[in-house]
Amino acid sequence: MSTAAANLGGTPQVPDIVIVTGMSGAGRSTAAKSLEDLDWFVVDNLPPGLLATMADLAERGQGAVPRIAVVVDVRSRAFTTDLQSAFDELEARGAHPRVVFLEASDEVLVRRFESVRRPHPLQADGRIVDGIARERELLREVRAEADLVIDTSSLNVHGLRGKIVSFFGGEGNESSLRATVVSFGYKYGLPVDADLVVDCRFLPNPHWIPELRPHTGRDAPVRDYVLSQPGAKEFLDAYTEVLRLLVRGYEREGKHYVTLAVGCTGGKHRSVAMAEQLGGRLRDEGLDLQVVHRDLGRE
Known part of the structure; x- marks a missing residue:
């Protein structure tokens, strides 16, 4: 029996609502199209004041529109x-409602606007960077309260679609906490969505051991070396316990997404090995999780 049929004559069904917002040029349209491909009902550029009206119309449909994604931006x-x-x-x-905030670095946003030869919607008579700065300030509080922040600086269209599918592609799993463990190199900067x-x-660097340098933290020689170091196992045990407490708290607070970043100098050895270990332990706890190595393969 369909959801709509099951609710005929019953109480109005509150739809699942996702708000897609963020920086202009960071990929809102791509995210919206990706959600549409996942059978979400998508409304683009809806004034925030009409969100409640949209939800009311969906409720009157008695389950015919169970999932709504709305794209809003600062032009309202x-x-x-x-x-x-x-x-x-x-x-x-x-x-x-859950808020998905799309982010990108100033350099990337400038490059994207220049490539399509379009002005930033808030730059007025100034430069593109002026519009970006105004938009960041206007969105500062929204970003701080967002459920999910996605940094698209290093993502192409297919990469962003993959991110959206990984977070929203599961059927009947909207209320569960989904986690991403991402390894990174400090020399390339912190992940802004962590x-x-x-x-x-704090662990010895395999980079300085000639026979380990060509390998990565996914390879057994590096993994075994990292895990054999004083403090490695103790760290994993202690931090896994901390994460158990955090996960339970996040679930009580209704948080849907969490990104854990694990860093070392270059993002090739220690962080990769430890991210894999933490990911495996959290999966054993029943957490819906993916492990991503941001800087692996980077010279």
């Missing part, structure tokens, strides 16, 4: 105030 007047008011109204009626960051540079 009173963006922050209207968005907060819309959230409050949706929460009051039992809807719990919720938690842990530093593995």
Whole structure:
């Protein structure tokens, strides 16, 4: 029996609502199209003040539109105030919207606008970087409260689609916590979408051992070397326990996504090995999880 049929004559069904927002040029349209391909009902450039109206129409459909994704941006007047008011109204009626914030570095955003020869929507008579700065300030609070932040600086269209599918592609799994463990190299910068960051540079670096240097943390010789070092096992045991507490707290608070970043100098040896270990332990706890190695293969 379909969801719509099951709810005929019953109480209105509150739809699952995702708000897609973030920096102009960071990939909002690609994210929206990806959600549409996953059978979400997508509304682009909806003024925040109409979010509650959209939810009300969906409820009247008695389950015919169970999942709505709405793209909003700062071109709407009173963006922050209207968005907060819309959230409050949706929460009051039992809807719990999730916010996906798309991010990218200033350099990447400038390059993207220049490649399509379009002005930034907030640059007015200034430069593209001026528009980006204004937009960052306007979105500062929204980004801080977002459920999921995706940094698209190093992603192409296919990479962003893959991210969206990994977070929203599961059927009947919308309420569970989904985690990403990402290894990285400090020399290439911190992942801007990380919720938690842990530093593995307290362990000896396999880079300085000639026979280990060509390998990565995925290879047994490097993995075994890293895990055999004083403090490695103790760190994994202690930090896994901390993550258990955090995961339970996140689930109580209704958090849907968490990104754990594990760093070393170059993102090739120690962080990769430790990220794989932490990922495996969290999977054993039943967490829906993916492990990503951001800087692996980078010279």
